[in-house]
Amino acid sequence: MDAKITELTLDRAPDAVALCRRALDLPEDAAEADALVDALWIRAGAGRTVVALGTYVGDELVGVLIGSISAQDPRLGHVDLLVVEPDRRRRGAGRALVAEAERRLARLGAAEVLLAGNPPWYAWPGIDVRYTPAVCLALALGYRQDRTAWNMTADLSYDGSPALRTTEPAERRLAGQGVVVRAAEPKDLPALAAFARSTFGGAWDGELAGSVGRDGAGCHLAERDGEILGFAAWGSSRPSWFGPMGTAPAAEGSGIGGVLLRRCLRDQRAAGVDAAQIGWVGPVPFYSGSAGARIERVFFLYRRTL
Incomplete structure (x- = not known):
């Protein structure tokens, strides 16, 4: 047939x-x-x-x-x-x-x-x-290959994983600087989306909308005096994937990114994920140092003019 x-x-x-x-x-x-x-x-x-x-x-x-x-x-x-x-x-x-x-x-x-x-x-x-x-x-x-991309894997399968190490000391230090780190709520979404668009551009505001307030997904943010300094999200397109995340340029080097990352990874483990995929990675050394992540999946990106 x-x-x-x-x-x-x-x-x-x-x-x-x-x-x-x-x-x-x-x-x-x-x-x-x-x-x-x-x-x-x-x-x-x-x-x-x-x-x-x-x-x-x-x-x-x-x-x-x-x-x-x-x-x-x-x-x-x-x-x-x-x-x-x-x-x-x-x-x-x-x-x-x-x-x-x-x-x-x-x-x-x-x-x-x-x-x-x-x-x-x-x-x-x-x-x-x-x-x-x-x-x-x-x-x-x-089709012609025009780019290469990669994912990193964070191992969440055992208690001593670097990806799951505590963030409490870092959060106490940040609190002493007036920085609050917490789970994002649906009411935070307009401010998060505006921060993502103005700071990073692209489509991260859409990915945040797919993470905040949804089952099998989540997001954490850092703020000071109501001003967002960074965010990290997971589960927008699939439960095992982490991202996006971003830190305001003025807050880079503060340790906020590592805290937000590992809070999300702990959420993913609690949701039953044994290995988190950090999608479309840019800063490989950051994810390696903050979560012991390793490059694992490699992708070829293709395009063709019609």
Whole structure:
């Protein structure tokens, strides 16, 4: 029976999650399939234009692609998720899904398509190098690698982990300087979003909205006299991922960042996470020193002009 590509409707979300669990080869990705589908399709659809496609053989869903238009630059389209039933790979299913997504994204105004994360809702920064068939597909379709990104892993599986060491002495020292460190509440979100936009730009305000006040997610902040000095969040797109975090330039070197980081990591451990992924890392030495984190996942980011 011939395969057919059509729009993926929300009533097939459970089937999409089940397919991701079967088709995502890395266990840490398969385990969070429900969170990925929710973040990239359902929650992202409230904030940007999403293209959701399914490949069907009869009524069986054998392939899924979720793409989107960048909220920052409408000329950029993204492929956010692509999975194909394992026993149907190497038959052109992935190629056909990407081609259809490109056509639809172009009709929406995209001039380029990126195989890269589209913050604030993204599953990965790009293609994990261990997903070798996906790398081969990108190259076969004419995509060019333009960047490399990496995640770091913080081990939360045992009590003596550097990622879980106490922050109490540092918090007492900060309190002596008038700095309060606490869990963020929904009422803090407008001030946090404004701080993130004005200090760092980008889409971190959207990621904060996905962390503050949600089950399976959280955020901590530091403030002095009502002025936010820094924040750290986790769980926006998936429970095991930490980030974003940021400290005001004037507060750098104060130790606020390490405190906020480890408070979040303790939350993640309490939520049942054994290994936190620090996503799309910039300051590798900071995370290594503050939490004993190590570089583990490496991603290639690709793009193609339509």
